Amino acid sequence: MYQTQSEAKNAAIGLLARREHSRKELRDKLASRCEDIDIDAVLDGLALNGYQSDQRFTESFIRMRIGQGQGLIKIRFELQRKGIDGELIAAAFESAEPDWFTLALDLYQRKYRTDLDPSDYKERGKRMRFMAQRGFTSEQISYVIGSAMGQE
Structure with a gap:
């Protein structure tokens, strides 16, 4: 105490x-x-005195989570849980300027080394759920799955 x-x-x-x-x-x-x-x-x-800054925390947190392969949705949710203001979150994402589609594709290729058979709906669902749990949007997931099936 x-x-x-x-x-x-x-x-x-x-x-x-x-x-x-x-x-x-x-x-x-x-x-x-x-x-x-x-x-x-x-x-x-x-x-x-500059010891604590929510802006510095937010920027550091975003860099760390992007490095861990997490998407926009999950990072934003975690920051809100940690008490960060929505405007500060938006400004930090804007200054970071990550390419979410490239990040999603990189994560997917690291996780799944084999091609996706277009007729294997069960495996496609499994891979889509993995990407969604990591916090990527449906557009980013569709892009990644399309790339994995050679549709780009």
């Missing part, structure tokens, strides 16, 4: 030293260990 704002601030800086956190994540982590401390004042001080 943190007794003072200074202890809470030091704990938050320790968390931020390991990785970027959104403001909501920090608030949730500190709230479980603080009772009589104004957490928002601590978080405002961290943001003012």
Whole structure:
């Protein structure tokens, strides 16, 4: 339990030293260990001094998830769960400018090395579900499946 704002601030800086956190994540982590401390004042001080930034967190998170082969839908959902504003998410995606179709195709080709038989609907459904679970849109999935069957 943190007794003072200074202890809470030091704990938050320790968390931020390991990785970027959104403001909501920090608030949730500190709230479980603080009772009589104004957490928002601590978080405002961290943001003012540049230790915590939702914009920096969002950009870092998007880069990391793209590198893991996740799509727009899943990344956006996770950012919203972490308390990031929709406008900030849209601006971060716009500045990142990923080519979702190329990313989807790269992921698909890494996962599935064999060609897709056009008559095997069960396998096609399985592959489409995999791509959907990774957060790609139906247009991106259709593009990838069409490429896998040689239809481009």
